[in-house]
Amino acid sequence: MGERSGIRGRFAPTPSGLLHVGNAGTALLAWLQVRSRGGEIAMRIEDLDAPRCKPEWAVRAMEDLRWLGLDWDEGPDIGGPRGPYEQSRRGTLYDAALGVLERQGYLYPCYCSRADLLSLAGAPHGLASEGAAYPGTCRGLSEAERFERAAAKTPSQRFAMPDKPVAFADGIAGEVVYPAGAGGDFVVKRADGIIGYQLAVTVDDGEMGITHVLRGWDLLDSTPRQLLLAEALGYPPPKYSHAPLMLGPDGNRLAKRHGDIAVSALRESGIRPEGLIGLLAWLYGLSDRPEPASASELIPLFREELIPHGSVRLPDDWRAICEARSRR
Numbered sequence: 443m444g445e446r447s448g449i450r451g452r453f454a455p456t457p458s459g460l461l462h463v464g465n466a467g468t469a470l471l472a473w474l475q476v477r478s479r480g481g482e483i484a485m486r487i488e489d490l491d492a493p494r495c496k497p498e499w500a501v502r503a504m505e506d507l508r509w510l511g512l513d514w515d516e517g518p519d520i521g522g523p524r525g526p527y528e529q530s531r532r533g534t535l536y537d538a539a540l541g542v543l544e545r546q547g548y549l550y551p552c553y554c555s556r557a558d559l560l561s562l563a564g565a566p567h568g569l570a571s572e573g574a575a576y577p578g579t580c581r582g583l584s585e586a587e588r589f590e591r592a593a594a595k596t597p598s599q600r601f602a603m604p605d606k607p608v609a610f611a612d613g614i615a616g617e618v619v620y621p622a623g624a625g626g627d628f629v630v631k632r633a634d635g636i637i638g639y640q641l642a643v644t645v646d647d648g649e650m651g652i653t654h655v656l657r658g659w660d661l662l663d664s665t666p667r668q669l670l671l672a673e674a675l676g677y678p679p680p681k682y683s684h685a686p687l688m689l690g691p692d693g694n695r696l697a698k699r700h701g702d703i704a705v706s707a708l709r710e711s712g713i714r715p716e717g718l719i720g721l722l723a724w725l726y727g728l729s730d731r732p733e734p735a736s737a738s739e740l741i742p743l744f745r746e747e748l749i750p751h752g753s754v755r756l757p758d759d760w761r762a763i764c765e766a767r768s769r770r
């Protein structure tokens with residue numbers, strides 16, 4: 443397909459469970475954003491946190507997306523020029539990026555407790571889920587102090603946030619400004635050697651030539667970090683758009699208590715993709731009613747300005763809507 447429009451997006455599922463209707467919604471919007479501009483999509487499996495991820499969940503996620511009519515041009519299943527498409531196979535790229543950051547003086551070793559490190563490096567989902575910002579305890583250690591601590595403990599590596607605010611125009615949220623150092627210095631490599639989410643995603647988006655990132659609202663707080671990393675690594679910044687999170691009918695984050703929210707469970711219960719896509723299009727403001735629709739029918743209707751900010755809430759009868767609107 444070559445350089446159709448120069449627009450390149452991506453799907454970046456973490457295969458730590460089954461895709462749910464909220465993930466499907468974000469994927470639909472990401473697909474529409476790119477396809478409505480004649481662009482290409484790469485499928486990237488974000489499986490760095492090996493104990494939480496399973497290859498069969500990656501396969502299921504890809505099946506679910508295809509069932510919804512969402513396709514991609516490059517990926518682990520079909521290959522492509524910018525692979526490998528699993529983060530677990532991209533270690534040499536991350537190591538090279540760490541070297542670049544190190545040489546520019548952006549990194550410092552951190553000897554703080556394991557509990558801190560896990561919460562800060564493991565979760566990609568924003569500052570709230572990470573707890574308090576790292577206070578910079580190890581940033582000012584002298585060489586002698588580092589030497590002394592290194593004898594007892596393998597450090598993690600942190601990125602020292604440059605002292606400047608970060609502003610960007612989000613495709614959905616609009617103008618966003620973060621103060622200097624927002625979120626604190628973050629882990630790019632854990633003491634156990636695992637690469638941090640922020641670094642991996644920035645390197646992958648840069649190396650894969652991604653121009654448009656559309657993902658969940660919970661990753662908005664990660665964006666200033668990724669913009670600063672991209673700048674330090676010399677990658678052009680992608681255009682970011684943060685899609686509203688999907689809440690259950692009770693206003694809480696989607697979870698098992700809301701019933702079976704897995705896309706594959708809906709599929710197995712006889713719901714058709716058009717029923718679910720129609721519901722999603724209506725929730726995201728792309729249509730006035732939850733009428734059945736295929737993903738490609740929505741391409742001409744897609745406009746970022748229509749998409750609500752922050753969150754959308756599933757109606758009580760969301761499942762019945764999907765069922766009734768399923769074309770059989």
Ligand code: GLU
Pocket residue numbers: 454455456488566643656657658661
């Ligand atoms: N892999 C992340 C997730 O599944 C998404 C990362 C991103 O889009 O930057 O939540």
